[in-house]
Amino acid sequence: MEPVVVSALLPPAPARQPVVRPSDVGGRAAWQVLVRGGALRAVVDDAAVPVGVAVTAEVRGAALAPRVPAGAVVTGPSAVWVHCGGALPEPLDLVRRTGTLRLASDCTWLGGVRVTAVGRTVVDVATRLPHEQALGLVLELARGGADLAAAARFLERRNRVVGRPAARAVLAAARERLAAAAAGP
Known part of the structure; x- marks a missing residue:
């Protein structure tokens, strides 16, 4: 049996992700305007990244x-x-x-x-x-x-x-x- 490093069982320290959600920009309407306007690129229906950020x-x-x-x-x-x-x-x-x-x-x-x-x-x-x-x-x-x-x-x-x-x-x-x-x- 391989030894298990206890730290591997814990989530990593939170890092600032470039993911933008509707709540980050004032709601769904603002989020949709930013996606349609090309400032954000949708990753999934409720998360996007700023244009230029690699997914x-x-x-x-x-x-x-x-x-x-x-x-x-x-x-x-x-x-x-x-x-x-x-x-x-x-x-x-x-x-x-x-x-x-x-x-x-x-x-x-x-x-x-x-x-x-x-x-x-x-x-x-x-x-x-x-x-x-x-x-x-x-x-x-x-x-x-x-x-x-x-x-x-x-x-x-x-x-x-x-x-x-x-x-x-x-x-x-x-x-x-x-x-x-x-x-x-």
């Missing part, structure tokens, strides 16, 4: 913060969105921490919310979603920098994984598509 995983996590209850972890397609962007899936995919230290080591804090780490997210979507949907999300994560070989090792190290054969097929298909794309026409 990173930290910013996407902060945008979700009011929707994520204390003790919950963003997982599955919602975690893919936090890590990579794109269209936010609704409803949010959330799980409650079970109190096990294992889940804590498979997560990271992004923008004040706990999100499954990239490798765990790859395995989660590959084991739980239909092949084509999982493949699309795994490819998004890979294009965003996910290490599929490390995710495959993570999959094999876990005990009692429901969906392991399906996940192996998804990871193999993703590696094939990425290799074909790298080889070019």
Whole structure:
């Protein structure tokens, strides 16, 4: 069993996020004027960033913060969105921490919310979603920098994984598509 650093269980010290909410600018009407006028770029329906600010995983996590209850972890397609962007899936995919230290080591804090780490997210979507949907999300994560070989090792190290054969097929298909794309026409 790997030792767990106690500080990893705590949220990071709050950092000033560039996320702007309607309450920050005088209400929804003012917020919408700023978004329509081009001063703010919407991240989700109730959060935006000033134009010129990069929308990173930290910013996407902060945008979700009011929707994520204390003790919950963003997982599955919602975690893919936090890590990579794109269209936010609704409803949010959330799980409650079970109190096990294992889940804590498979997560990271992004923008004040706990999100499954990239490798765990790859395995989660590959084991739980239909092949084509999982493949699309795994490819998004890979294009965003996910290490599929490390995710495959993570999959094999876990005990009692429901969906392991399906996940192996998804990871193999993703590696094939990425290799074909790298080889070019």
